[in-house]
Amino acid sequence: MTSAHGGASGETHSEAHDGPRARTPDGLEPFAAGLPFGAGSVLDPLRRDDDLAELTRDLLDVLVVGGGATGAGAALDAASRGLTTALLEGGDLASGTSSNSSRLLHGGVRYLEQLEFGLVREALHERGLLQDLAPHLVRRMSFLYPLTHRVWERGYVGAGLTLYDALAGIGDRHGFRRHRHLTRRALLRQAPQLRPDVAVGALSYDDGHVDDARLVLALARTAAREGATVLSRVRVTGLATRSGHTVATCVDALSGEQFTVRARRVVLATGPWSGLTQKMLGTDPVRVRASKGVHLVLPRERLPMDSALIARTPSSVLFVIPTGDVVLLGTTDTPWENGPGPVLPTGADVRYLLDQANQWLREPLTPDDVLGVYAGLRPLVDQPDRQKTQAISREHVVREVAPGCVVVAGGKLTTYRVMARDAVDAAVAGLPASRASATEHLGLVGASGFAQAWARRDSAAVAAGIPVASVERLAHRYGADYPLLLSMGRRDPSLLDPVPGAPSLLAAEVVYAGRHEAAMTVDDVLRRRSRAGLETADGGAAAAPHVARLLAGALGRAESWAAEQAESYARAAEVTRSALATSDDAELVPLLADLADRWSGAA
Structure with missing residues (x-):
């Protein structure tokens, strides 16, 4: 059920509850950056302990397990119906399939x-x-x-x-x-x-x-705005049905503390981990086959295309997708037999994609042109009559697998809302006062007032003293909320400077990620809240120490925590680079074990 990817999170759980909050490396008191706080859509670490305590006291209407697009969508759907709802994710939000797609x-x-x-x-x-x-x-x-x-x-x-x-x-x-x-x-x-x-x-x-990862984040924050409790780094390790409700045994990955959550209905939206979560209930009727998809990230100046390209390949579809300062090149579609957990690309995956692209290009691409590589798993509902993963339908399946427990699997990013709606419809059938889904008319965080905020981007850039291009990047990430980030620069102008080593990431975004978006590690910031870890030649290594110090300030961590975070990110990046020397998925096994240990806090 826990979700991870090739970058690993680098979380250091032993320091998660390390006593009084320390003064930050730059001398600022924690949470002193002048951000406007409020309830609603803020995923605020200050509320985490209170949220955990409340979960153990109350009987929920709906518990959603899994913090990808479908899980976050299900939490939003349930909460917007007026149901008491919680979303639990074992890793970071969108840290599995939903941050490793073609972004289409x-x-x-x-x-x-x-x-x-x-x-x-x-x-x-x-x-x-x-x-x-x-x-x-x-x-x-x-x-x-x-x-x-x-x-x-x-x-x-x-x-x-x-x-x-x-x-x-x-x-x-x-x-x-x-x-x-x-x-x-x-x-x-x-x-x-x-x-x-x-x-x-x-x-x-x-x-x-x-941007798939930011879409998931917007869904989770909107679910919180509608009243859902959204918690990452909480693993569900057991599920047991009782008369009228289900008991979930959970572990706080930050503290190691175990507790239970009770809910009338449970939605399992765990993608490639669907088999594991069903087995907690002693059943496994919805079988999922995992297909690995790999994408390369290239500098836009190396392939300055304004239109995307789609072409057939022998085993998949070739996409060339310009986005921001980079171009994505994908994808593979190969069976993944190494189980749920971290996913890594191989050197063979990289060569395959380059070979397919070079059949079309005047100037062939080489491995030296590649800024970054990422891999994710497509959770496909198994169809025994179809051997190749490319032939398996992308239709989704919703099924009650135990009393009050529903599994949703298959589907695709584009249809996350329908999958979430169908799963909640199935889960809440029979609950008193359950209403119809309202998400077709519910704008996500950052949507309300976006047109007006976008129209003011030139004047906002002048007032903040930063390029218009930087404001436009903020607007596309945060929507109508981007002025909140610009306002941080009034108290500390350095927060509107790019992070050294990550020119597309402002320092304010790191603080905002920790304070508003539940980012808890350098990996969360560089791989999902932004894409700087994939869009710089060194994989974000140069930026990691700066990000760690800023995040330590936002979360109230000590300087030693920041140093350990930067080191952990660098180690995980080295594992990913080592994977590119392999020739097939079987050779990845020891590297995957290393990443899984680092992610779980064992390292």
Whole structure:
């Protein structure tokens, strides 16, 4: 159930409750940065002990286990129905599958070939809806689909995209355009990085892009705003059904303390860990197969594309996705047999993706061009009649696996809201006073007033004395809340400086992450609250000591804690680099064990 990824969290649990809060390395008192505090959407570490105590006293309506997109969405759905709700995540929010995707909100053009029309229609509806619910996080992106055959392929793919447009209802207010046919000359004008002999033309269509980790964080904070208790680093180690409720045995990963939580209904949204959580109940009817997806991160100047690229590969789909200052190159789709836990890419994964991309590019990419690599697991509901993971349907499954306990598995990031709604519907059936889902009309944290805040970005930049590009980056991360971060600079102008070694990350963001967003480690900040750990050539190593000191100040930790955090981050990064010397997943086993130990606090 616990979630982790190749970067490891570097948490040092022995210091989590180390007595009185220490003065921070820069001499500031803890929590003295002048941030406006309030209840609602703030995931505030000061409330953690009180929240834990309340969990042990009260009988909840709904307990959600798992803090990825579906789990956070389920907590929001349940809380917004007026149900007393708690979300427990064993690692950091989004630290598993939901921070390691292709960062797309899409219907899935390739699923049309599998005749999954209902899935595509549903995903396209959610793609448009999410532009309303989180306009700061979701952006329209143009995709190019190169054609290699002159007649039949253009007709075949064109027919598919015509259906795709129809299922989406293109022409509505969401701004997604109908697909367009391009000649080879037009294709090369849009993507001069492509070899001139590689395609005879292309089709262009629109889909959506989102920062997956920040979407999960927005869901969790919105759930807290609606009244849910959201706690990360709390592991559920046992589940037992009783008359009218379920008892969850939990461990606070920060203190090692064990306690129990009682809930009338339980939603298990644990993705690749679904088998483990079901076995706690003595059952395992929903079987999940894990598929590993690997992405490379390249500097934008090395591949300065404005449109994304999608093409077929022998075993998956090739995506080239420009986002911010980098380009993502993915993905693989291979069975993962090493169990749930940390996931690492191999050197073979990197070579495969480079080889697939180089078939299309004028100037071939080399391993030296790669800034970062990340890997995650797709939790696919097992279909015994389909051997290859690429052929397994992305439909989700919701099933009651024990009295009052529901498992939700499968699906995709784009349809997290539907999965969450269906899971809560199944879980609360029969509960008195349960209401229908309201999340279709519930904007996420940062959405309200975003258009006005975006319009004021130029004047905000002048007032803060920072570039407009920095304010725009903040606006896309925090939405209408970005002025809160700028206000921190009024008391301490240095907080609006970039973190040394991470030019896309302001010091204020590190403090804000610890104070408002439940970030507890350097890894949380560099890999999920921001992407600096993937978008710098050294993997964020140079930034780690600075981030650790800022985070220590926000959390009230001692200087020794900051030093240990920076060292732990560097060790985990070295493990990830070592993985790139391996040739297959079997060789990763000792490295995965090392990461799992570091994540669990044993190291």
